[in-house]
Amino acid sequence: FCFLCLGLPLEPQSASQKGNGPNGPNGDDQAVLRVSTRLVEVSVVVENRKGEPVRDLGRDDFTVLDDGREQQISVFSVESEQPPPAPTRPLPPNTFSNRLEYHPGTPTSVTVILLDGLNTHFDDQVYARAQVVKFLKQIRPGDHVALYTLGGNLLVLHDFTSDARSLIAALGRYAVRESGEVQASEPPKPPTSITLITPNTGGAPQGSAPSVPIEVGLERYMRETAQRSADFYSMDRALRTLSALEAIAHRLSNVPGRKNLVWVASSFPFTIGFGTANAQNVTRGERSFGHEIERAERALNDANLAIYPVDARGLVSAFADEPNLSAERSVSARRPGENALNGVGQLTPTHDTMEELADGTGGRAFYGSNDILGSIRRAVEDARVTYTLAYYPSQTEWDGGFHQIKVKVRRSGARVLCRRGYFALAEKPLGPSDRDAVLREAALSPLESMALGVTVRVGADPSIPRVIDLTVDIDPRNVRLEQQSGRWVGSLDLLFAQLSAQGQILKGLSQPMTLRLTGEEFQQILHNGLSISGRLEAVAGAERLRVIARDATSGAMGSINIPLDPYVSAASRSAGSR
Incomplete structure (x- = not known):
């Protein structure tokens, strides 16, 4: 699979490069500046004494505490009943996307009913x-x-x-x-009655331990x-x-x-x-x-x-x-x-x-x-009626501990529903074995992941049976980049998994990749997006292709299911007709 990225230096990560990240042996220890600072978002429901939603609250009516320390609310919005937004544009033919638009x-507010x-x-x-x-x-x-x-x-x-x-x-x-x-x-139900049947111990020597009743031992x-x-x-x-x-x-x-x-x-x-x-x-x-x-x-x-x-x-x-x-x-x-x-x-x-x-x-x-x-x-x-509050935590220690969130509202008798807190996890890439396990689980997941926006364009070359052309577009707004030594650095994990009708992975191509962008390239990525192209040969028995992209720093993932038959069959029919 050949990767191209708008002419920018998107580097496959070889074994020799894996230890050479920002804190690796060839990196320096300078401070890291993130493009997207860690924003904590809290969805809040407020009801009055009668259990009715409170609709008229503003930003100043809320106080957010993070482990008891008041935080500045940077983002505030109110969501109420409204029709779903229309898509910005229809997808072109042979294009698949998990992006919301x-x-x-x-x-903007949804309810899933899970019948378990x-x-x-x-x-x-x-x-x-x-x-x-x-x-x-x-x-x-x-x-x-x-x-x-x-x-x-x-x-x-x-x-x-x-x-x-x-x-x-x-x-x-x-x-x-x-x-x-x-x-x-x-669990097994207790017996209602037990008949004690002790075996014949006529030949047992004097002083020997009594035998365990047969039926009691069998029951146990x-x-x-x-x-x-x-x-x-x-x-x-x-x-x-x-x-x-x-x-x-x-x-x-x-x-x-x-x-x-x-x-x-x-x-x-x-x-x-x-x-x-x-x-x-x-x-x-x-x-x-x-x-x-x-x-x-x-x-x-x-x-x-x-x-x-x-x-x-x-x-x-x-x-x-x-x-x-x-x-x-x-x-x-x-x-x-x-x-x-x-x-x-x-x-x-x-x-x-x-x-x-x-x-x-x-x-x-x-x-x-x-x-x-x-x-x-x-x-x-x-x-x-829901309120969305978001803040940048004043603390900077991301040590994996749980941070308690408490939301107060200036309204007498009001009750607040919101999540209890969040885990302050440091963002760092996974090791190879953990990374492969996470990607494999995503490939086998029954649902698509949507935290990382991914769009895939598919084509087939009639002259080459069972080979399809892929162009993967990744939304750069969902990718976490860090500035270091004059470059914008980030990492992506990609997996192209071919699955059978039964959902088994027949073949998977995993590719860790590193971005090292100049300021000009960084602006180009933000404006034009991140595009990766290549060719893939479909294996026998594969019915669908699962494309998975993962931000190696934040762990955000995006995935798409693509049926292979329309493209593989078309190429095979064309080859057979010649």
Whole structure:
């Protein structure tokens, strides 16, 4: 694959160059100036004592505290009900883009309804789906709703729209299935009776230890085996659910304004403790979930995504959880120095998990009511009037610690909903193995990432079968550049992954790249964009190409799916006709 970049010095990073960055052996230690300073954005909902949105607040009515220190509000905006913006221009033929301006119907405030079939029993799914249909029949022109489902895979049933008929039709094509994972993760039930059968020990020497009753030993073995199986499925559900949350966060990260995720489920297989620990150590038996939970926390915070957990079980009694502990079997976080979970039987109440998810992200938790319809409606109402506050933190230490955000408003009796804080993570490139793992996960993700704007133009040369021409345009506004030694320096990670119909990566081409721009080249990039061109040979069995671009400094990613058949087949037909 040959890369060209508007005649500018876009350098593939060879093994000899990997240690020669700004702080490498050939770099200097001078101060770094970023093009885009770290701006912290907070989406805020304000309601009065009656629960109604407060619409008439200005910048001076808000005070933002970062770890208790007041911050200067640099950006202030108010979003209210309005039609979605029209695209600036239609995409040309054979062009694919994840940029918002090319997607009609992407509004400034959105609500995603996630029907979680992975963590919900069949009967609860049926009831929740019926409630969602009732809600969709009542949506208003200003409601911008998307439908996602989580089961065997995370699927987008319908992207954002105010068209109730289209949403209902998409939901009608979705078949509810029994969650075998929930059933399999239920712990074994205790026996109702045990018959003690002691083997004949007539020949045993005097003073020997009594034998263990056969049936008691067998019962214990069967229960331990069933418990290990249940723990396996609980861990599997937790990992798949965390991956889904991270994928949704990446998908919505570049959508402006309020972003609500209404998560309809009857169990939540983990606990996220926003800001409870700097370095989390999360266990389930012998399996640590700290890395996965920390990544999900970071993705949710970076996307400024508010979660609205809705208990699909509806109204349950105070003892409803006792016979079905699977709904309470959670992966939990602990503070450093605290005892680890006491074995795999540690239970975390589902409602506590819901409250933590909601409080940490600026959402609400809904449980103990059969009014799922009303819960969804309340979440959508929160998107009607939202305030966006952004500030440059006065502190300059990015040590990975959690910074608590508190927003105050000068209005008596007002209640504020906003995310709890953010992780002050230093921006630095990943090592080769971590970088490859992140790119691979992005290639296999069911959703597109939109934090980095990417547009791809595709062409086929009829004289060369199975070879396609690609031009990748990357939005320079999303790329973080640093000024050092008279140059603007940045890094990009690119992956071109060819996938089968089953979603397996058949071949991947990964290319780390370094930008070193003069002042004139930097201005040219900002004005004309960053363009990379080359040719790629399609392998047998590949049905689609996943193009992924990642800012190596900030971690922002953009991805696009491109069907290969129209281009490969056209070239093959042309070659066969000669």
